Amino acid sequence: MENNNIDYASIRREYLGASLDLVDLMANPVGQFERWFANAVEAGVIEPNAMSLSTVDASGRPSTRIVLFKGLTDGKLSFFTNYTSLKASEIAGNPKVAVMFFWAELARQVRIRGAAAKLSREESDAYFQSRPRYSKIAAWASAQSRVLKNRKELEDNFEKFLREFEGEEAIPTPPNWGGYTIEAEEWEFWQGRENRMHDRFRYRLNSDKVFVVERLNP
Numbered sequence: 001m002e003n004n005n006i007d008y009a010s011i012r013r014e015y016l017g018a019s020l021d022l023v024d025l026m027a028n029p030v031g032q033f034e035r036w037f038a039n040a041v042e043a044g045v046i047e048p049n050a051m052s053l054s055t056v057d058a059s060g061r062p063s064t065r066i067v068l069f070k071g072l073t074d075g076k077l078s079f080f081t082n083y084t085s086l087k088a089s090e091i092a093g094n095p096k097v098a099v100m101f102f103w104a105e106l107a108r109q110v111r112i113r114g115a116a117a118k119l120s121r122e123e124s125d126a127y128f129q130s131r132p133r134y135s136k137i138a139a140w141a142s143a144q145s146r147v148l149k150n151r152k153e154l155e156d157n158f159e160k161f162l163r164e165f166e167g168e169e170a171i172p173t174p175p176n177w178g179g180y181t182i183e184a185e186e187w188e189f190w191q192g193r194e195n196r197m198h199d200r201f202r203y204r205l206n207s208d209k210v211f212v213v214e215r216l217n218p
Helices: 029-042 086-093 121-128 133-141 151-164
Strands: 050-056 062-068 076-082 096-103 108-118 177-191 199-205 211-216
Touching: 029 096, 029 108, 029 177, 050 076, 050 086, 062 076, 062 086, 076 086, 076 121, 121 177, 133 151
Parallel strands: none
Antiparallel strands: 050 062, 050 096, 076 177, 096 108, 108 177, 177 199, 199 211
């Protein structure tokens, strides 16, 4: 094994973020998320819409990957993917998912747990048509999560669909491609503080389906 002489345990940074108190929070977690997301955009965070998505397979093994948050629909988060991908297969078996945003520049983290459901074909088509042309081609070319013999196989498939859709202004949405929404059951807002004395607040749905806000130990 290569010895790169990096002391992994010594890597740390001091979080010097602003304080977060109950009086600072909005009553609705969606509004609080929108406020923090806007702060991240204003602060120039690189890809503030990058979120980790965790799913589980039939045996309970988790998988996590980065997807791009693409908006809020009736308070539900949305993202898009290939419906034959690993994540889609796992969501079909168990729609319970978790997502997380981490904005290091602001020392902030948002964790969300909820249930995923497919967007309508009309909503998926509308978003697909807003994508750059080559991103549309890539959606047709990639059998996401499937084994490839080599890079050339993928590139040849891309070239194949470039030729197939040459001259066509509107590229149709692949039948196995579309969006999901995540209806949140729990939101957690984390603000990094000095000496690891962080601020954490959780919004959880009670039996009356009303969000209750609780401060958590860091």
